[in-house]
Amino acid sequence: MARHDTHPEVSRPPQPRPAAPIDRKRYLRVSWFFGRAFAHLLWHDVVLRLPLLSLLRRDPLARWRALARRFRLLAARMGGVLIKLGQYLSTRVDVFPLEVTRELAGLQDEVPPAPFEAIRRQIEDDLERPVEEVFAELEPTALGAASLAQAHAARLLDGEPAVVKVLRPGIEVLVETDLRAIGLAIRWLKVWGFVRRRVDLDRLVEEFAATTRRELDMRAEGEHAARFAADFAGDPQVLIPRIFRRASGRKTLAQERVDYLKVDDLEALERAGVDRRAVARVLYATYMRQIFVHHFVHADPHPGNLFVRPLRGAGDPPGFAVRPGEPVPPGTARRFQLVFVDFGMVAAIPERLRSALRSYLIGIGKRDAGAVVRAYAEAGILLPGADLAQLEEALERLFDRFWGMDIGRLGDVVRQEAASLWRELGQLLLDTPVQLQVDLVFTNRALELLIGLVTRLDERFNLWTETLPFARRLAEEQAEGWLGRAASQARALGDLPADAAQVLNQARRGRLSVRTALAPDARRQLVRLERAIDRAAANLLLAALLLAGAVLYDGSPILGSALMLAALAGGLWRLLRAVVG
Template identity: 30%
Template sequence: MSASWRLLPRVMRIAAVVVRYRLDDVIDDAHRFRVLRWARLFVPRAPAEVAALPRGARLVMALTELGPIFVKFGQILSTRRDLLPADIADELTALQDKVTPFAGSEARLAVERALGAAIGERFAAFDEQPLASASIAQVHAAELRDGREVVVKVLRPDIQARIQRDIELLRALGELANRVHPNADKIRPLDVVAEIESTLLNELDLQREGANASLLRRNFIDSHDLYVPEVVWSHTTAGILTLERVRGIPVDDLAALDAAGIDRVQLAEKGVQLFYTQVFRDNFFHADAHAGNIWVDASRRDNPRFIALDFGIMGTLPEQDQYWLAENFLALFRQDYKRIAELHLRAGWMPADVRMDELESAIRAVCEPYFTRPLSEISLAEVVVKLFQVARRYQLTLQPQLILLQKTLLNIEGVGRLLHPTIDIWATARPVLERIWLKRSGPRAMLRRLRRRVPEWLAAAPDLPQLVHGYLEQVTHGKLELRIASEDLRLLEAHSRRSPRLAINLTAGATLALCAALLQVFDGSTARWHGLSLIGLGAAALAVWAFARAFCTR
């Protein structure tokens, strides 16, 4: 039986659920999907009270009926606000990943298989009644033989096979949408499916989640703002994850927080500050920071802190994106729309032929209405989402890591406003970002990066004279070929041919500056050079300069 025929019953069931909840009415060009047209003839429609619900609420009901894997799909899709209408994305964020637990005896067997030993040999106690159950795994309380309380996360039986089947189905639906949807080139359904597949497969590796938790804990080991439970590596494999057991108050339980005497205003400000610290100081952030994954330490009333849970989805940014993003935030804080447009183009996030004045005008049209309100009423996350939507009209292609960041910002701001409805996100975020970014990009940071690169330069130093000699020899004999596609670089090439002295002098000047930097780096360090070596370094720089000048005057 071919793959298409094997998937047909599942496709028919999905079509039936879509029609039952009247979602076929909101699918673009639904008449192209023949399965939906036939399903309308046989499937009873939902009652009028269901039909009266918003489309996002009906979609949540449909995904819940289709099963836990589709609930997980919906949660991942909620991060794609660049593709989904705001009302649907908002409803999808409310999807609760709570499903019927599987038998505790099966969890016990899975733990014994993963650890290669009987439960009694590795644990003093293991509770077969789960603490929580989700679509991928469920969690059990346990006690180690040394008396430590832990929780054990166990993958659901046969979950990998089920996910592979559903991904295969989703890929088939993506190919169908790619053929018939009028905006398939912009939505890129197969890329969305690939993103969902990658996220789910990562969540199936609990050892990877343990590594995420371990790194986040190390980043905040001395912090008074965030606590991350310790991973018990001796009881962790790809199929089970054992963590220190922690206790706290869910961040959305405001009554319990107030009863415990927690300062919610201080807590809200810490939440916003933690976001920028994770993103721009550590470049490693919790990308699933909804209320269910954040608790509050009830034992610290005067100086409250968060407790992080569930480390399956974490985000990082390439160094370049981190730079462009930080500069974009700072420009947004200063209402410098021209700078925002310039940064989007220089980052390569959109085509180089986009007119900067048009992009600046579009950004101003989005931002100015917000800045007429008091800053405490402005949603930074909402502004960022609107900016991404505007940029999409100019063919902006968002990378998955930027989408995760956008979703995390929405979650963090939502938690902040839940705790403190009148929090001034801008006033709280700006000084933190400015302080962190100064440390990351200031003179001291540059000097530290320079120190790290010096050993690489020293390793390459013996080959430099021969490389310089070979380069200058090609210049002398007219054998050097320079192939440049950019018009700007072609103009630079023509200018350098008209002014060879300037080019050589700049090269020599850069050599001298490099030598001066090396002298500064090693002066005062533990690895001091001998005076003769320093003199030799300076002499080498002068020799390169003289050599370049000699070739220049020929």
């Protein structure tokens, strides 16, 4: 493992700094887009659900696709945080229709580089010395440029090859502008009770903003890289680039050059003699360790942030080594190292969720639907009132249908059966009280990107097969912990006779009471029936008032207008209740 000259400590949050000013013109433009989108959803998905108006509704999938296309064009044109937001939304196939995620999937974080002179000035301002006192060479042409930063090849004063990552000049203003506009849109979303009950929107905005701002602090990224290097110090198949602290600052990060083969360049991997299916397995295993062992996750595993370093194979001469940035000679059966770069976006899994995540994985490994549902409840994803038994039955049906399928077959079946799956489970998902755990948002993002990447590397990748060994290890570790608690549980069993005697004594005295209640599913169905009856009665009354007003208007304009106004007022009142609650 390469040596790091940074201290492998837990990342500290960036030091407070004065709030950056915002670009008013950009803010108004982005806010205008979100405002139009909000009005669009309000009109089509709330107003046009009212009696008689529902006939005017258009195909919802076509509307969602058009809205996603407009956002993609806006993000591609304006860059900044909008690109990252679009990339994140493109992975949320559990929230948005497939037409939306497909439209956003093509949004690439690639923009023209900033002028080199501006980059050079920023490096000198950041490091407080001329570039020549830090680097022997600094290439003017960027290796790559993204929405927040760009990278340049360099050579340190001692001749060591390096890559220098530099924030785009003025990016703080763009980020603060976009975050403020996104925050405004989130505040609008809080009007909807359905959304408000399922996600802590204030926490979500805070987490998204904090993670994005951390990406603007290169010192924090260096510390993240050091922690990953410590986490994988004993793994010969993982390489984390060294960070050159003396050539780094808050806006500048100098690191070891590691641009070997791109992880998704399948032809190059094959030509180099690297088994891409083995790469997929190693990549997946590293994420199992990040989530369930280290609890510290690289949250941005897109192909630009992962490389493969071919190592000496059986047919290579002694001393064979591949240099970064240079062509790899053809070979066969070469070993490899998986290389991670760009540690700006990371996710730390809090202590309160770690046990639930381990229980979830063990439940998956054992094909135990009840254990998985209980893990959801332990994590706080399922709120009180959720019908755990019905969810368990639904999950068992999914296990029966999909267990053991490789990822390619699984995707085909889900696409083919999406409509029937929604008919079977959609109402249950809508009725189940859930709360998105904001602490897992970026971990979920990493997993969704990971699944897409391993599928590209190996279309027959089997999640079940690769997950089971890890789940078994966690179960064994958990069993060892249970042995230590067995004695205390045995002592608790000894108290049962006394507890039973107390219950019998209360019964003899006539003080024993039994509480009964409807089963959760029956109660939910009864409430649903009552609401349906209320809605039908209200719709009938409003329609009757509207019709009566139209009939009487010619003979008695005042009475007819009054009846139609009453119908309109009633409709607006129902609309307000639907939006808020």
